Amino acid sequence: MSDIQFEIDGIQVTATKGRTLLEAAQEKGISIPTLCHHEKLEPFGGCRLCIVEVEVKGWTKLVVSCVYPVENNIIVRTRSEKVDRIRKTIIELLMAHAPDAPELVKLAKEYGADRNRYEKDPSFCIHCGLCVRYCNEVTKKNAIGFVDRGINKEISFIPEIAARECNECKECFPLCPTSYLQAAFVLTESLSFASYSKESK
Numbered sequence: 001m002s003d004i005q006f007e008i009d010g011i012q013v014t015a016t017k018g019r020t021l022l023e024a025a026q027e028k029g030i031s032i033p034t035l036c037h038h039e040k041l042e043p044f045g046g047c048r049l050c051i052v053e054v055e056v057k058g059w060t061k062l063v064v065s066c067v068y069p070v071e072n073n074i075i076v077r078t079r080s081e082k083v084d085r086i087r088k089t090i091i092e093l094l095m096a097h098a099p100d101a102p103e104l105v106k107l108a109k110e111y112g113a114d115r116n117r118y119e120k121d122p123s124f125c126i127h128c129g130l131c132v133r134y135c136n137e138v139t140k141k142n143a144i145g146f147v148d149r150g151i152n153k154e155i156s157f158i159p160e161i162a163a164r165e166c167n168e169c170k171e172c173f174p175l176c177p178t179s180y181l182q183a184a185f186v187l188t189e190s191l192s193f194a195s196y197s198k199e200s201k
């Protein structure tokens with residue numbers, strides 16, 4: 001595959017065609033914050049925290065770096081007044097749902113985000129989809145899914161699969177940026193695993 005040449009934060013970068021800006025930056029040791037990205041998973045572009053500024057022929061736009069492919073001669077800025085302002089707002093919105101999530105607390109410090117800016121709605125899940133996608137794409141067990149849509153969307157273990165598969169696996173647990181996944185598992189386990197174990201005897 002042909003190589004693409006461009007600039008990130010003043011550094012000249014060469015990357016293989018088809019790589020994303022995030023991957024190219026990471027290969028150069030340039031850090032871009034992410035919440036829904038995982039190197040084993042298909043790009044998702046859900047949290048928007050990884051936005052960066054891209055300049056093409058003098059025009060500037062904001063793009064989601066984990067899904068945006070590298071292009072010749074572009075100038076990428078991973079931090080700018082606009083990028084930082086948007087990241088700060090995203091962090092503040094997510095903190096309304098999961099105010100104590102360690103990753104968010106760390107990011108809030110870096111971007112000067114106010115955890116109390118938006119009215120609290122502590123649903124704890126921030127819909128990054130890491131658990132659902134990892135269970136589907138990597139372990140291929142399909143034991144977790146999203147139910148409902150929009151503001152009512154939430155993750156849910158599928159008890160008949162989870163009762164059989166999850167205790168031996170739990171590979172998704174450390175991926176969750178909040179405490180919600182473990183709590184949801186414990187709840188599902190206590191409410192419904194026993195009946196599925198009995199049924200399977």
Ligand code: SF4
Pocket residue numbers: 124125126127128129130131132155175176177178180181
């Ligand atoms: S439970 Fe955790 S890993 Fe799963 S979508 Fe919600 S925040 Fe992400």
Ligand code: FES
Pocket residue numbers: 033034035036037044045046047048049050051064065066067
């Ligand atoms: S890491 Fe790119 S949108 Fe979440």
